[in-house]
Amino acid sequence: MIRIPRPLTRLAALGVIAATAIALAGCGGTTGEDPAATSASTDGAAVPTVFGAFATPLEEPWDGAIHTALLEAEEAGLIDYEFTDHLETADAMESALRDVIADSDPDIIFGDAFAAEDAVREVAAEFPDTAFVFGSGGAEQAPNFSVFDNWLQDPAYLAGMLAGGLTTSNKIGVVGAMPIPEVNRIVNGFIEGVAETNADATVTVSFINSFYDPATAKQAAEAAISAGADVLFAERDGVIAAAAENSLPVIGMMVDQQEQAPDYVVTSLLWHMLPTVKHVVEEVSAGTYEAQNLAEFSFLVNGGSAIAPINTGTAFEIPADLIAAVEARQAEMEAGSFTTPVNEEAPAGSTTVGE
Numbered sequence: 386m387i388r389i390p391r392p393l394t395r396l397a398a399l400g401v402i403a404a405t406a407i408a409l410a411g412c413g414g415t416t417g418e419d420p421a422a423t424s425a426s427t428d429g430a431a432v433p434t435v436f437g438a439f440a441t442p443l444e445e446p447w448d449g450a451i452h453t454a455l456l457e458a459e460e461a462g463l464i465d466y467e468f469t470d471h472l473e474t475a476d477a478m479e480s481a482l483r484d485v486i487a488d489s490d491p492d493i494i495f496g497d498a499f500a501a502e503d504a505v506r507e508v509a510a511e512f513p514d515t516a517f518v519f520g521s522g523g524a525e526q527a528p529n530f531s532v533f534d535n536w537l538q539d540p541a542y543l544a545g546m547l548a549g550g551l552t553t554s555n556k557i558g559v560v561g562a563m564p565i566p567e568v569n570r571i572v573n574g575f576i577e578g579v580a581e582t583n584a585d586a587t588v589t590v591s592f593i594n595s596f597y598d599p600a601t602a603k604q605a606a607e608a609a610i611s612a613g614a615d616v617l618f619a620e621r622d623g624v625i626a627a628a629a630e631n632s633l634p635v636i637g638m639m640v641d642q643q644e645q646a647p648d649y650v651v652t653s654l655l656w657h658m659l660p661t662v663k664h665v666v667e668e669v670s671a672g673t674y675e676a677q678n679l680a681e682f683s684f685l686v687n688g689g690s691a692i693a694p695i696n697t698g699t700a701f702e703i704p705a706d707l708i709a710a711v712e713a714r715q716a717e718m719e720a721g722s723f724t725t726p727v728n729e730e731a732p733a734g735s736t737t738v739g740e
Contacts, residue, residue, distance in 0.1 A: 433669050436485050437468030438478060438496035445597040445622060446639030451495055454658030463666050475501035482508045486515060492669055493518060506530060516674050518665050522567055525676040532678055533661050534567050538574030538725040539685035539718050540654040540692045543711050544636045545578020547651055548616045549586050550707035551634050558609025559590045560602050561620040566729035568620065573728040575618055582710065589614065590735035599623030605738050625650060634701060641693040648700040653693040660689050686721050
């Protein structure tokens with residue numbers, strides 16, 4: 386048994402365990418097991434415990450992408466993972482965080498703080514030995530509150546190129562959550578991509594003022610269709626249903642949503658949270674974790690985002706030269722020779738449902 390002096394924090398203690406396991410491995414002993422399938426410690430103590438605290442139902446793709454990455458990390462033997470969702474108010478989020486720390490004291494808590502920023506940061510400040518890793522539009526908070534976000538402007542640009550090449554009415558509709566920086570940069574990236582393949586196209590943007598309201602999002606999509614849009618970007622859940630009912634091309638969001646409407650979903654913006662999760666787990670396990678902005682781990686060039694494979698089995702033809710143009714631009718992004726401008730201003734002419 387490895388004994389850890391009490392003055393060490395839990396985060397530092399994990400680093401001691403990991404370092405001791407590495408030293409023991411260097412003595413020539415072997416268990417015959419695949420190291421990747423086992424924890425850094427022979428008794429499994431070095432595998433961090435992780436709790437997911439999600440404001441929305443996991444059907445909502447943003448939180449769903451984080452949850453999926455954490456499940457993948459657990460399957461790989463990197464973490465022990467539990468979660469809860471539907472924490473839709475600041476009070477609910479704060480209560481869940483305090484309860485889980487009191488009950489099981491996880492090493493890392495992942496979640497989204499957009500609807501409960503002050504409450505989450507207050508709890509994090511009270512428990513500096515716990516690694517808080519939250520989606521946030523704000524800055525990191527020493528010593529233990531790290532921030533991340535979905536930086537999807539590059540895949541949004543590629544999806545916009547597809548939309549610009551597919552429209553025949555030269556009208557494209559976007560339905561987004563709300564005009565906040567993290568949504569605006571995605572929508573603006575999409576609009577930039579449209580302009581590359583179709584300078585004559587116009588993009589109308591409607592915000593539903595909610596992160597998860599499929600019924601309102603569908604209504605906004607139907608309004609865009611009535612105004613002439615023949616290609617849609619489903620930044621929010623609910624838009625794909627409207628596109629399928631009207632037999633129109635649609636771009637999905639966060640996860641590959643092709644199965645929702647195989648004849649109409651052209652591609653989806655993909656957010657790969659696993660690079661972020663692995664980085665945090667490695668630092669916590671090594672005892673080197675500190676508050677940081679984790680944005681770079683979501684960049685396309687770092688494997689943190691992408692577009693899903695272009696669906697060539699749709700009910701409409703996707704021109705081969707359009708696919709080739711998108712793939713060429715994607716290769717430039719992967720090589721770092723092309724970067725989509727980050728524009729976090731509200732898109733020109735955008736409207737909010739109900740205003």
